[in-house]
Amino acid sequence: MTERIVLRFGEALVSGGPPGTAAEPEIAIGSLDGPVGVAMATLLGDQVKGHSRVFALLNTDVQVRPATLMVSKVTVGGEKATKYTNILLGTVQAAIAHGVLDAVRAGDLPKSQVNDLGIICAVWLSPDIVTIANLDHRVLFDIHRRAMAKAINKAMHHEPSIDWLLENQDKIVHRYFQMGLDGKI
Numbered sequence: 001m002t003e004r005i006v007l008r009f010g011e012a013l014v015s016g017g018p019p020g021t022a023a024e025p026e027i028a029i030g031s032l033d034g035p036v037g038v039a040m041a042t043l044l045g046d047q048v049k050g051h052s053r054v055f056a057l058l059n060t061d062v063q064v065r066p067a068t069l070m071v072s073k074v075t076v077g078g079e080k081a082t083k084y085t086n087i088l089l090g091t092v093q094a095a096i097a098h099g100v101l102d103a104v105r106a107g108d109l110p111k112s113q114v115n116d117l118g119i120i121c122a123v124w125l126s127p128d129i130v131t132i133a134n135l136d137h138r139v140l141f142d143i144h145r146r147a148m149a150k151a152i153n154k155a156m157h158h159e160p161s162i163d164w165l166l167e168n169q170d171k172i173v174h175r176y177f178q179m180g181l182d183g184k185i
Helices: 035-045 078-105 127-131 137-156 162-168 175-181
Strands: 008-011 026-031 053-055 057-059 067-072 117-123
Touching (some): 035 067, 035 117, 057 078, 078 127
Antiparallel strands (some): 008 026, 026 117
C-alpha cells in the first residue's frame, strides 16, 4: 500500500533561457481531504485581483491530475496586464500541467493517488516577459515544465535533506543578499 501523502513542500529554480524566462515554482502537495484540499478550496473561492488562481490545464477543458491550482506571485497592471495574463494562462499554465504529468510518469507522484492529491503552485513569471521581443514560447514552456517536475521531485524526496543543508549552510549565499553586499541593489 502506498503511503498517504498529507503535506509536502518543494521549490525549484530553472533558468538558462533568455532573460525573463526563468521559472521558480513553490509548491505544496497533499491529500485533498487534508490541509492542501482545504487551502485549494479556499484559494479558488477567494480570488484576489492581480493574483489569479486557476487550475493547471493541458488545454481548455482538460485539467490534469492531481488537480493543480496555480497562484501567480506577480501583479501586473495597466496596458501590459493582458499580454502578461495571456502568457501566464497559456504557455506557463500548459507547462505546469505537463510538469505535473511528467512527475506522475517519473513515479514521483503515485499514479494510484492522483485523484486524492492536490497541488498548490505559486508561479513566478517575470513581469519583464511582456517586453521580450520575439519571445520563444517553446523555451518558456520547457523551462516552466522542467521546473514544475523538479519542484515535485524535490518535495516528494524531501530535498534538500537536512544533512545537506547543515553541511552546506555556510557555502550558500542568497543571490540577492550577495547583490546587496556588492552594492548592486
